Amino acid sequence: MTDSGSVEQPRRPAFGEYATPEEQSSRAGRPLVPPPAVHIPPTAPAAQPVTPTAPAEAAGERPAHPVDRMASIALLAYGLWNVITTVITYLNPxxxxxxLMQAMGISGTFTNYGQARTWGIVAGVVLIVGWVATAAWSVARLRRGKLTWWLPVAGGIVFGMLAAVCLMVPFFADPAVISYLNGQLQK
Structure with missing residues (x-):
């Protein structure tokens, strides 16, 4: 209310005051001009801590345990030394x-030389192939980050037993061993 006692009438809107921009453009007969684009930079995601990844992790592999790695390498090195020295012995077994005959109490000497040399070479090849296979499998497991220390031990046992079986062929074919076993069976 005003001082004069008159009541003020609400003002009527002027032409197009409440019209939308589309209505204003269509009534004026001109195309709708889009409002100027306001560039709002996108909100940056929260900063994530950057951790360096090893090449093995980047390829989906986990790093091996350091103690397991050292033990596996040491066992493979010991196995290689054992294979080399044993193969030299097996070339002329x-x-x-x-x-072995003397330790078992068998009198006489070993005389099956030709067969022993052949089977000694076979036993040496078994040991070499066994060590290479064990080393390759161990390296593959180490790269995947799996425990590997037991693999050189198991490979040494398995391939050592196979080589021993190869040497038992000429041993049990020796005449002195056969006569000893026949004498033991007759008792």
Missing amino acids: SSLLTT
Whole structure:
């Protein structure tokens, strides 16, 4: 209310005051001009801590446990040394088999030299192939981050037993061993 006592009438809107921009453009006969684009930078995601990844992790592999890695490498190195020294012995196993006969109490000497040399070479090849297979499998497991220390141990046992079986063929074919076993069976 005003001082004069008159009541003020609400004002009527002027032409197009409440019209939308589309209505104003259509009534004026001109195309709708879009409002100027306001560039609002996108909100940046929260900063994530950056952790360096090893090449093995980037390829989906986990790093091996350091103690397991050291133990596996040490066992493989020991196995390689054992294979080398044993293969040298297996190239001429007659002295080894003679010692075995004496340890068992068999009188006489080992005389099956030709067969012993052949089977000694076979036993040496078994040991070499076994070590290479064990080493390759161990490296593959180490790269995947799996425990591997037991693999060189198991490989040594398995392939050592296979090589021993190869040497038992000429040993049990030796005449002195056969006569000893026949004498033991007749008692």
